Amino acid sequence: MEKEKSIKVFENRKIRSSWNDEEEEWYFSIVDIVEALTDSTNPTDYLKKLRKRDSLLGDYIGTNCPQVAMVTETGKKRKTLAANTEQLFRIIQSIPSKKAEPFKLWLAEVGKQRLDQLQDPELSIEQAMTDYKRLGYSDNWINQRLKSIEIRKDLTDEWKRLGLQEGIEFATLTDIIYKTWADKTAKEYKQFKGLKKENLRDNMTNKELVLNMLAELSTKEISESTNPENFPEHKDVAKRGGNIAKEARLKLEAETGKKVVSPLNAKSILSIKENNKKEENNKTE
Numbered sequence: 289m290e291k292e293k294s295i296k297v298f299e300n301r302k303i304r305s306s307w308n309d310e311e312e313e314w315y316f317s318i319v320d321i322v323e324a325l326t327d328s329t330n331p332t333d334y335l336k337k338l339r340k341r342d343s344l345l346g347d348y349i350g351t352n353c354p355q356v357a358m359v360t361e362t363g364k365k366r367k368t369l370a371a372n373t374e375q376l377f378r379i380i381q382s383i384p385s386k387k388a389e390p391f392k393l394w395l396a397e398v399g400k401q402r403l404d405q406l407q408d409p410e411l412s413i414e415q416a417m418t419d420y421k422r423l424g425y426s427d428n429w430i431n432q433r434l435k436s437i438e439i440r441k442d443l444t445d446e447w448k449r450l451g452l453q454e455g456i457e458f459a460t461l462t463d464i465i466y467k468t469w470a471d472k473t474a475k476e477y478k479q480f481k482g483l484k485k486e487n488l489r490d491n492m493t494n495k496e497l498v499l500n501m502l503a504e505l506s507t508k509e510i511s512e513s514t515n516p517e518n519f520p521e522h523k524d525v526a527k528r529g530g531n532i533a534k535e536a537r538l539k540l541e542a543e544t545g546k547k548v549v550s551p552l553n554a555k556s557i558l559s560i561k562e563n564n565k566k567e568e569n570n571k572t573e
Contacts, residue, residue, distance in 0.1 A: 303316055304320050306356050313372040315354070316371060317356075317369070317370055319331045319369065322334055322335050325385040326385055335369075345378075345382045348375075348378060349369065352371075353369055353375055355370070417434065423554070429494055432501075436489060442505075443504045443508040443511075446511050447461070450511070461522060465530040468529075468533075468534055472549065474488060491553040491554045499548060502533040503529050505529075506528070506529035506533065507525060507528070510525050510529055
């Protein structure tokens, strides 16, 4: 399902894009990309000739790139050939253009480049510390986040030990853990916080991080104790681990009268902190 459509601008060239909510991917109009890179007056014809000249590219586009409904200049919706970030990197290799490198940088910013460690700092603990500090997170939050990375790795190592596969199996169990303790799947949780490609845990409050750590730690401990032998048993263990954190959440909410699962994301949290700091400075002046 497409969640959002928008116009991106690269060097004054408009590029139509569409957010695919299911895949969590931006898709960009290939014809618009061709026009932006080549300054062609007939980008549709240019693309046809390019696909005919480079048969491997033609096959790649035909096999991998979907037709996505986008708004034309006349305001009508028409299906057009589109590509996500990964697919575009393959396509622009075949387009001779001085703009290729600047375009890659632009695409990394606009699209989703997971190479950007600001969006996925779990790539490196040391780099994560630097990135989080640069983004303005507090030392307390950073310590919690790094501990959550360690606990998550312990859990995934346990899943690997028992023969589970990264991808759909890990994602399914993670969703069960989230749904059990927070009453939201990963996708629902991200929507609740207004996120797209951003890392969900990077946008959790301290309380959310702590409870998620408790859920994952509990799941790992139960798994080590019971050694589940099939996927239904793993799902049961994930639910039991999530339930421990759920009980803690409900008890905390009953004691404080405040909800733990929050719509706050990193931007809003940091914005609140900045405003509080300004207010403090104004008081001392």
